[in-house]
Every structure is written in structure tokens, then in C-alpha cells.
Amino acid sequence: MSKSNFTALIIDDEQPARAVVRSFLSKHPHILIAGECSNGFEALKSIQDLKPDLIFLDIQMPKVSGLELLEVLDDVPVVVFSTAFDQYALKAFEMSAVDYLLKPYSQTRFDQAMEKAMDKLKKGEKTNAAELIKKHSSQSNTPLQRVVVKTGNKMHVIPVHKIRYIEASEDYVMIYAENSRHLKAQTMRYYEEHLDPMQFVRIHRSYIVNINFVERLEPYDKDTYVAIMTQGQRLKISRNGYKKLKETLNF
Incomplete structure (x- = not known):
């Protein structure tokens, strides 16, 4: 042999x-x-x-x-x-x-x-x-339904409706789910293009939020706002992000 x-x-x-x-x-x-x-x-x-x-x-x-x-x-x-x-x-x-x-x-x-x-x-x-x-x-037009992440040697499947927000982290993103967070080697642009735009909004170059976890918006400075999330996080909103939020939330 x-x-x-x-x-x-x-x-x-x-x-x-x-x-x-x-x-x-x-x-x-x-x-x-x-x-x-x-x-x-x-x-x-x-x-x-x-x-x-x-x-x-x-x-x-x-x-x-x-x-x-x-x-x-x-x-x-x-x-x-x-x-x-x-x-x-x-x-x-x-x-x-x-x-x-x-x-x-x-x-x-x-x-x-x-x-x-x-x-x-x-x-x-x-x-x-x-x-x-x-x-x-880039060939797929279907919105993401789930995200697969790895913690240690184990793999986890997160349904997108459980994602609260995504934060830019250099060449990675930090995905904040209901009670966990996961670092993933993908770009903000990828998630902006592949998550359902009626549920996820890029409010800032550093943040994409699930609108179901946005509790309220508060003024931050002249003409700027922050999004207060249901668990208390305060995320900056850019002018363009505020415009997108208004369109998505219809207010």
C-alpha cells in the first residue's frame, strides 16, 4: 500500500x-x-x-x-x-x-x-x-437570517433577531447579542449590506443597531443624538444615521 x-x-x-x-x-x-x-x-x-x-x-x-x-x-x-x-x-x-x-x-x-x-x-x-x-x-441578495460565531473551540448560531447592535472594532466587528458578545472577522459594510434594512440601521460609522432594541433617542450636542439601548448602552448617532433612523422608524 x-x-x-x-x-x-x-x-x-x-x-x-x-x-x-x-x-x-x-x-x-x-x-x-x-x-x-x-x-x-x-x-x-x-x-x-x-x-x-x-x-x-x-x-x-x-x-x-x-x-x-x-x-x-x-x-x-x-x-x-x-x-x-x-x-x-x-x-x-x-x-x-x-x-x-x-x-x-x-x-x-x-x-x-x-x-x-x-x-x-x-x-x-x-x-x-x-x-x-x-x-x-456579494452574489447573494438574501438578508442574513443568522450569524455563526466561535467562542473558544465551540461554535454558536445566533439568529439575527437576537442581535442588539454591532460595533466596529478595527478589522473586526463586535456583535452584541442578548446576553453575550462575539468578535468576528467581518466588516461593517458586510453587515450593512446583508442585514434586513427594515430592522438594522447603520446609525454611525461605528454602529449598526437593531431598531427593536432602541429604547429612545436623546439629544447629545447641537444637532446630534445618541441612541439609548434597552440595556442602557448609549450609542452615538451621526447626522446621516439620524436621517436613516427617521426614515426607518417613520417619524
């Missing part, structure tokens, strides 16, 4: 789909299968523990999608996507993922993806997850 040079993790919520990858990989003895995962929570732990070189990642999974999993990884392996939904087969993926397997696919198509994957692995290249997610997000 040939010595395996690289390790792979198969991540898919459907057992038959994992079996297909396992079968097709048997023709590639230089890849050792380190494990299989049926959801994103299992996958996060396995990636942290096993540190695979390559992952075969389903995009549509319950609880946490493949893209949401990538958002919380500190070190992203080489990625080959698989999915049954071709609306995700966008040119955006060509730049960052090794390849994109549209189910059902053949051994020949799988082998083509493996050629690309091996090329990246031998060069020691990693997946640029931030760029991949950014490009995918």
Missing part, C-alpha cells in the same frame, strides 16, 4: 454522499481519509483535532452550512465543495475553492478535482476563506 502524503476529511450530512467520496478517494492512495462528519459542529472539532490537509465540504447542511463553517476556522485546509444545488456554482468559487463538484458526479469528474487539489497541496497553498466568503456574499 502506498504511503499517504496528505489527509482528508469528508463533511456531508448525507451518508450516501460521504460513501461516494470515500469510494472515489480509494483510487487516490496518496490521500488518507482522517474521518467523516455529518454536520458543521462535528466538522469544527475534527478539523481542530485532526488538522486535515484537504476537506470535501457540502455547502447545504442543517444547523450550519459549509460556508458558515469556513467563517469560523482559524486555519482553512484546501477545500473541494460539493452540493446538489447549482445556484452556488458561481465563478466566485473558482478563485478560492479548489473545485466545485455538482452532485451527482462521476469518478472522472472527481479525479479532475483531485488533480487541482493535489497541485495546491504540493505547493503548500491554503484556501483564502475570507475572500471566498466575501465573493459568495
Whole structure:
């Protein structure tokens, strides 16, 4: 038996789909299968523990999608996507993922993806997850329904209606939920563009608020205001932010 040079993790919520990858990989003895995962929570732990070189990642999974999993990884392996939904087969993926397997696919198509994957692995290249997610997000017009965050080694899913406000924090944002806060490597612009504008308003370059958690507005200085949140936080409102609030709240 040939010595395996690289390790792979198969991540898919459907057992038959994992079996297909396992079968097709048997023709590639230089890849050792380190494990299989049926959801994103299992996958996060396995990636942290096993540190695979390559992952075969389903995009549509319950609880946490493949893209949401990538958002919380500190070190992203080489990625080959698989999915049954071709609306995700966008040119955006060509730049960052090794390849994109549209189910059902053949051994020949799988082998083509493996050629690309091996090329990246031998060069020691990693997946640029931030760029991949950014490009995918720019293609999506659907408002965010949830945000996935990581605390320590654990992943949490926050429904957007539980987000009170978001604060800019250099190259990150701090997301304040009902009784917690989470640092995330994304931009204010991303959330401004992907949260429902009827519920979330950019009131200042540093703040986006959920209007359901705004208790009242108070004058701060000449022609300026602060938003008093339901838990007492006082957030500055810019002139443009005040205008947006008036339009959204219809006052």
C-alpha cells in the first residue's frame, strides 16, 4: 500500500454522499481519509483535532452550512465543495475553492478535482476563506437570517433577531447579542449590506443597531443624538444615521 502524503476529511450530512467520496478517494492512495462528519459542529472539532490537509465540504447542511463553517476556522485546509444545488456554482468559487463538484458526479469528474487539489497541496497553498466568503456574499441578495460565531473551540448560531447592535472594532466587528458578545472577522459594510434594512440601521460609522432594541433617542450636542439601548448602552448617532433612523422608524 502506498504511503499517504496528505489527509482528508469528508463533511456531508448525507451518508450516501460521504460513501461516494470515500469510494472515489480509494483510487487516490496518496490521500488518507482522517474521518467523516455529518454536520458543521462535528466538522469544527475534527478539523481542530485532526488538522486535515484537504476537506470535501457540502455547502447545504442543517444547523450550519459549509460556508458558515469556513467563517469560523482559524486555519482553512484546501477545500473541494460539493452540493446538489447549482445556484452556488458561481465563478466566485473558482478563485478560492479548489473545485466545485455538482452532485451527482462521476469518478472522472472527481479525479479532475483531485488533480487541482493535489497541485495546491504540493505547493503548500491554503484556501483564502475570507475572500471566498466575501465573493459568495456579494452574489447573494438574501438578508442574513443568522450569524455563526466561535467562542473558544465551540461554535454558536445566533439568529439575527437576537442581535442588539454591532460595533466596529478595527478589522473586526463586535456583535452584541442578548446576553453575550462575539468578535468576528467581518466588516461593517458586510453587515450593512446583508442585514434586513427594515430592522438594522447603520446609525454611525461605528454602529449598526437593531431598531427593536432602541429604547429612545436623546439629544447629545447641537444637532446630534445618541441612541439609548434597552440595556442602557448609549450609542452615538451621526447626522446621516439620524436621517436613516427617521426614515426607518417613520417619524
